[in-house]
Amino acid sequence: MTREEAYEKLNEVFRDVFDDEEIVVNDATTANDIEDWDSLEHINLVVAVEKCFGIKFNMGEVAKLKNVGEMMDLILNKIG
């Protein structure tokens, strides 16, 4: 899967979780850019991303994420 293809899927996940069809995320997107993205919604996002890509994050990885780009690196790394 290319980074672009993965972003297609990731955008869908964001749109579902935050119930906003307009969302487009990129490497620089952070929680500050999306209105409802608080720590409690973050958990739903993580679960939805795991499900969508068939991967599992560990605790340290999730805690360290700073922006969507880092999340994407992690996803691509895990799906190989």
Added chain:
Amino acid sequence: MKELEYPFDKNYILSKKKSIKRQLLSQNTKFTEKRIAILGGSTTNDIKALLDLFLLNIGIKAEFYESEYNKYYEDAMFDPAELVEFKPDVIFIHTTSVNIKAFPSVRDSVSEVQDKLETVYSEFERMWAHLSEVYHCPIIQNNFEYPNVRLLGNSDAVNIHGKVNFINRLNARFADYAATHDNFYIHDINYLAARIGLDNFFDPFYWYMYKYAVAVPAIAEFSYSLSHIIKAIYGKNKKAFVLDLDNTLWGGIVGDDGPENLEIGKETAEGEAFLAFQEYIKSHKDIGVLLNVSSKNEEENALAGLNHAEGALKPEDFTLIKANWEPKAVNVQTIADELSLGVDSFVFVDDNPAEREIVEANIKGIAVPAITSSDKYMRDIDRHGYFEVLKLSDDDLSRNEMYKANIKRAETMKSFVDYGEYLKSLEMKAVIKPFEPVYMARIAQLTNKSNQFNLTTKRYSQAEIEEAAQNRLTFYGKLSDKFGDNGVVTVAIGRVEGTICHMELWLMSCRVLKRDMELALLDEIVHTCKEHGVTQIRGYYYPTAKNAMVKEFYKGLGFDKVAEDENGNTEWSLDISGNYEDRNKVIAIEK
């Protein structure tokens, strides 16, 4: 909404919860509004969010109060203004094993372990007692799931120092309290965790990251299970089965294969599965669920199948058997009419997906579980929590007999030309008295279950019923006749202000419709009112989706309409200052 019914896709619900909520709210449902306080010992955010969806799906629109993180004890004991003003209808205490403050250590003496058990338990009991005193509302309390690791291995369950042992004893204490206290219900997360798997229920990842004591992927199951208790409290349980026969209650087609060749009984694996299913269905009679059949069969074949020597269910176990070639939706409607039950009280069980689809599409609110294969039928039905039991009453045990007696009455009626003569032939006897302690639970149950013959549809908790018994004119009525005892079937509550008595509640079970019980009750209300110096009785009718049958009820009793608003709410008045002649002529009132 199918997406919220078992077996649901938990990931779909979790990720789409916002759009699901929007869809539920946009449906044209008349919601019952309830205020639910969640006092949490861990994060409750998504528990609330998904509970909200499951409740909306069964017609309950909840407003929530959520305690601050892990402030359940403070909120319960110190009456914060916000919670007091919130006036909860239900309080849910969400504690789990992470909230057990004092587990035994292996070094503890027997008495130290006992002290710890007492300390942990008594803190909970204090909360329950205090909450019930302050809020007079139902309380739902989780019991405890097992620990995710065991220091003593298998001995953890046996040795008094083991956590498993400690939790078992705590859970037993919780159950004892629930068994002896009304308005207090255990949410059995111990069972839930066992069913979905302890490692799925508690996941350290979600605990350390977000302080979720229920793993996020398990929350849908958790909230669904919790919603069943709330559903039952507000009288939204189902009441009856309509069952198919061929390949549902036995293997094979009785009309083609002959009764002797059906798969039922201990001889084959399939036969055994069908027998177990029949036994499971039959056991529902004891909790007051009515069993009915709708089968595309000649009646004699249907009966031959049900009389199979190896089967558990017999024709007499059923209230109504419709074996014919009518569309099943028609049969379900007929059964509902004959039993005076709403179609949404039924669970339709049929192995044929096409039949299920037609019934579901044609009958609004009926439950149609997607049963899969005969060995799984029980599970497919059980998980829905259709008949969640809060408290077993004697009425539940005898409900099937009552409905059967009703059917005999209907047959007798056909032999009379004059309806009054028929009523007299029933030799009816009634008891009408102020609320009494033994009936409080049944009375509260009736206020929550009765929808059709219910003038104000005001719902009462048992605590509120007990309160009404103190400061209102209260009436309950029991009716029996030569065919059997119907138990408590009617309830009324009046508030006296000066010389006027305002009827805040007047309801009657539909199984005693057209028996003049309402006239007998009116007579007693008038007598009691006169004793209290009342000269005028005010009746109120508030329309709902279901109570159109009593729209003109007060008019029929001779009340005059004195007010009506744009929503169809009406107010009625009856002058009783003069002589009053009893209206009931057919029921003997036992003093």
